[in-house]
Structures are given as C-alpha cells and as structure tokens.
Amino acid sequence: MTRALIxxxxxxxxxxxAERLLNCGYQVTIVDNLSTGRLANIExxxxxPNFSFAVEDIRNIHVIDRLVSExxxxxxxxxxxxxxxxIDRPINTIEVNIGGTEMILKTASRYRRRVLIASTxxxxxxxVALPFREDDDTLSGPTRRSRWSYAAxxxxxxxxxxxxxxxxxLPVTLFRLFNTVGPRQIGQYGMVxxxxxxxxxxxxxxxxxxxxxxxxxxxxxxxxxxxxxxxAESDATIGELYNIxxxxxxxxxxxxxxxxxxxxxxSEIRLVPYEQAYQQDGFEDFRRRVxxxxxxxxxxxxxxxxxxxxxxxxIIEHLRAEMIGSGA
Numbered sequence: 001m002t003r004a005l006i007x008x009x010x011x012x013x014x015x016x017x018a019e020r021l022l023n024c025g026y027q028v029t030i031v032d033n034l035s036t037g038r039l040a041n042i043e044x045x046x047x048x049p050n051f052s053f054a055v056e057d058i059r060n061i062h063v064i065d066r067l068v069s070e071x072x073x074x075x076x077x078x079x080x081x082x083x084x085x086x087i088d089r090p091i092n093t094i095e096v097n098i099g100g101t102e103m104i105l106k107t108a109s110r111y112r113r114r115v116l117i118a119s120t121x122x123x124x125x126x127x128v129a130l131p132f133r134e135d136d137d138t139l140s141g142p143t144r145r146s147r148w149s150y151a152a153x154x155x156x157x158x159x160x161x162x163x164x165x166x167x168x169x170l171p172v173t174l175f176r177l178f179n180t181v182g183p184r185q186i187g188q189y190g191m192v193x194x195x196x197x198x199x200x201x202x203x204x205x206x207x208x209x210x211x212x213x214x215x216x217x218x219x220x221x222x223x224x225x226x227x228x229x230x231x232a233e234s235d236a237t238i239g240e241l242y243n244i245x246x247x248x249x250x251x252x253x254x255x256x257x258x259x260x261x262x263x264x265x266x267s268e269i270r271l272v273p274y275e276q277a278y279q280q281d282g283f284e285d286f287r288r289r290v291x292x293x294x295x296x297x298x299x300x301x302x303x304x305x306x307x308x309x310x311x312x313x314x315i316i317e318h319l320r321a322e323m324i325g326s327g328a
Contacts, residue, residue: 001050003027005071007058007104010037012185013177014116015045017075017225022048024229031067033057036081041184042310058100061107063106068107073232075112080150082288090146097153098160105164107171114171115185115233117161121178121245121289122151131292134176140282158241172236173231178245178291181311182221183318193218196256200265201323207272210254215288219245220306220314230300237299243291246304260314 004021008014009030014037018028022045030042030053035048045051056063058078068074075149078100080086080093108115124132125140138155141148164170187195199206227244231237250258256269274285296302 001025001027001072003029003071004073004075004077005029005031005067006077007100007186008037008076009053010034010039010043011077012182013180013221013224014075014077015041015184016221017077017228017239018042018045018051020222020225020229022051026050026234029053029067029071031056031058031063032078036085038186055113059096059103061103064103064107065110065322068104068113069111071113073116074104074108075116075118075228075232076101079116079118079154086150087146090149090206092102093146093149094153097150098109098156101157101160103166105160105170109164109168109170112170114173114232114238115161116173116175116228117157119154119158119176119241120151120173121176121243121291123155123158123176124289125151126284126286130288131247131290132243133292134243135254138257145284147284162239165239170216173239174241175228175231175244175296176241176288176291177219177224178243180216180221180245181218181315183314185221185315190218192252193255193259193312193315194319195322196259197263197312197319200260200263200267201265201316201319201326203272205268206256206260207270208252208256209272210252210268210274212256212271213251213284215249215285215290216255217246217249217290218255218308218311219304220311223304224305227296227300227302231296240295240299242296242299243293244296244302245291245293246308247291247293248308249290250308258309259312262309263316 004026010032027050080096086093161172165172181193183195
C-alpha cells in the first residue's frame with residue numbers, strides 16, 4: 001500500500017485527490033491548517049481505515065518531519081490561493097508559498113521521498129504566445145502590485161524544486177494548473193465559477209469583472225486529479241513540468257450566461273469595473289489563457305474528458321445540496 005501525504009489536503013483539489021487515491025488503495029494522510037481548506041471537504045473520508053489527517057501549518061518542522069518520514073510520496077498542494085486572498089494578504093502569500101515549499105523539499109530530501117508540486121498558470125504572467133507551453137518565457141508585472149506576488153512565489157517554488165532535482169537528485173515532478181473547477185470549490189476567495197453559481201441560485205446579479213470578454217479554459221477537478229495521479233505513478237515524469245487543464249475556451253460573459261441558464265435563474269448579469277471589484281489601481285487581467293496539454297498527453301496519455309456544461313451542473317447540484325443541508 002503506497003503511503004501518500006497531501007499538503008493542503010482539506011482544500012478543494014486536495015480533498016478530491018485524497019478521495020481518488022483512497023479509492024485506488026493508497027494510504028492517505030492530509031495536513032492542512034484550514035486557512036482556506038475545510039473539514040467538511042474531508043469528513044466523508046474518515047470512513048476509510050487508511051485515512052488520517054493533521055490540522056497544522058506545513059512550516060511546522062517537527063510535524064512535517066514526522067509525516068514525511070512515514071510516507072512514500074508527497075503531493076504538495078498547500079498554498080495561498082484565490083485572487084482576493086492574494087491581493088488582501090500579500091505577506092501571507094509569499095511566506096506560505098515559498099517557505100512552505102522550501103520546508104517540504106528539505107524534508108523530502110532528508111528521507112529521499114518522491115514529491116509532486118502544484119504550480120499555477122499564473123507563472124506565465126503576461127505571456128501572449130498561445131497556447132502556453134511549459135518551456136515558454138514568462139513575463140510578470142511590477143513588484144509594487146501584490147497581484148503578481150502569487151505568480152512570482154510559485155515561480156520561485158519551481159526554481160527551487162528543479163534545483164533540488166538537479167543538485168541532489170530529489171525525485172520531483174511539477175504541474176501547472178489552469179482554472180480547476182468542480183464541486184466543493186467555494187467563491188469566497190475570488191473563484192469565478194462557484195461565485196456565479198451561488199449568485200444564480202440566490203437569483204442575485206452575476207458580477208462579471210471588466211468587459212467579460214476575457215477568455216479562459218476550465219478543467220474539471222475529477223479530470224485534474226486523475227492527471228496528478230498519473231504523473232505520480234510514472235517514473236518518466238520525474239524532473240519534468242506539465243500543464244494540466246482544459247483546452248476549450250469560453251469568455252467569462254458566456255460562462256455567466258451558461259451558469260444562469262443551467263441554474264434556471266432569473267439573475268441579471270452585471271459588468272463591474274476592475275477598480276471597483278478589487279479597489280486597486282491598475283489591476284491587470286489577461287485576455288486569454290490557454291494551456292498546451294501535448295506534453296502530459298504524450299507522457300501519460302491524459303486528456304480532459306468532462307464537458308464544461310457537465311462541470312457547471314456538478315457545481316450547481318453540490319451547492320443546492322449544501323443549501324438544503326443548511327436549511328437555506
């Protein structure tokens with residue numbers, strides 16, 4: 001039985017990964033400080049006898065040393081997440097993302113553990129060569145704008161992981177996630193799809209930032225965690241970096257219309273200027289963000305298979321069930 005440690009495992013993606021690995025016969029331990037993760041995401045996993053969790057910060061060396069020593073492989077997903085959270089708490093973003101990854105890599109090197117590290121499409125920054133490929137140049141904005149601290153901190157994580165692999169042979173694999181969505185994701189920190197679904201179900205206005213013509217690709221979380229597991233179970237992926245995401249584009253305005261229609265909602269769609277939404281001068285967004293998934297397809301045969309309409313239905317169904325459960 002492979003023993004897996006998932007940092008940030010009570011979060012949206014981490015909880016889905018834990019569930020998948022448990023169903024595949026792994027022993028799974030989660031560590032999460034619950035700053036953005038939720039115990040509700042993992043309550044159903046306590047029925048598995050080979051599941052355990054610790055509520056702790058990944059920068060606690062004593063706890064992390066023990067957990068890493070008891071595992072075979074580490075899935076490092078813990079990070080500051082969400083545009084709203086990143087802008088409001090830039091110190092936390094930088095310290096958690098860089099300090100937490102440094103702690104994991106140092107401890108993993110002590111016990112020679114395999115490590116998979118989650119990065120982000122934000123690293124591509126203002127890149128305009130589409131689709132984004134893993135070896136493309138990156139271009140970030142000015143350091144005075146905290147909006148870029150997340151991308152910069154995750155880029156440092158990547159540099160650090162590759163350095164551990166090159167210098168001491170640590171078996172690391174990195175992956176950049178592109179707008180992963182699905183059940184259990186919450187809109188509190190700026191995630192667009194659950195916010196739209198929550199507003200639609202409440203028949204409140206769906207707030208679309210900017211002109212709504214910016215285009216994105218969304219990856220279903222069930223497809224994404226299958227990709228992560230596939231990377232973990234292939235030795236050929238060690239020392240490499242992979243994009244993971246959907247590759248069908250949709251504008252944010254079209255997305256809002258889709259959510260409203262599939263929720264059978266009477267909500268209006270309202271355009272909101274960025275400066276009003278984030279109260280930050282010069283907030284920068286991207287017109288398009290499209291991943292190339294050729295590399296991961298060639299490596300493990302993975303490609304996304306869930307249509308966006310089905311993902312939207314999954315999110316709406318999950319939120320409706322939560323509303324019924326809470327008596328709302």
